[in-house]
Amino acid sequence: MARLPTVDRLHSGGIIATRYGLALNLLSIGRLKFESYEVENIRPLIVSSPLMREPLKRLGEKKLARAIGLTEITIGGMVAAGRWAPRVSAAGSLLAAGVFAVTLSFLVTTPEAWQVRERGREPKLSLAGQFLIKDVVLLGASLITAAESLNSIQQSR
Secondary structure, eight states: OOOOHHHHHHHHHHHHHHHHHHHHHHHHHHTTSSSSSHHHHHHHHHHHHHHHHHHHHHHHHHHHHHHHHHHHHHHHHHHTTTTHHHHHHHHHHHHHHHHHHHHHHHHHOOOOGGGOTTTSOOBOHHHHHHHHHHHHHHHHHHHHHHHHHHHHHHHOO
């Protein structure tokens, strides 16, 4: 059965919104890492993370935040290259998936991500946890844009 043109347009629009929404998130969040208040905001996440322990020790909080920000800005630019440079975009999307996998690990390593558990009740996300949980969607967006870029490369052969 052939797909309806409306479905194809929805799919294309969804891919475009996903790619540039992902890129905008990375660029915006990366830019914030150069602000003092954002260094304070990410402190509980990075000090609790085994993955951040060594870079934090070597760079300190401010330089680590800036390094993370520069990384996010670079990856955001790579993701945005989509149509013009699909290989660059695919690499950026896969790197973005790695970034979001690391940030999702903070749900496990950051005590502040969870509210105090009441006896007999399931754990609930705190404000910090709610901030982190959105990265599941961004991880999915990264994988979708990587697949779309890789598909574009394959079709151009």
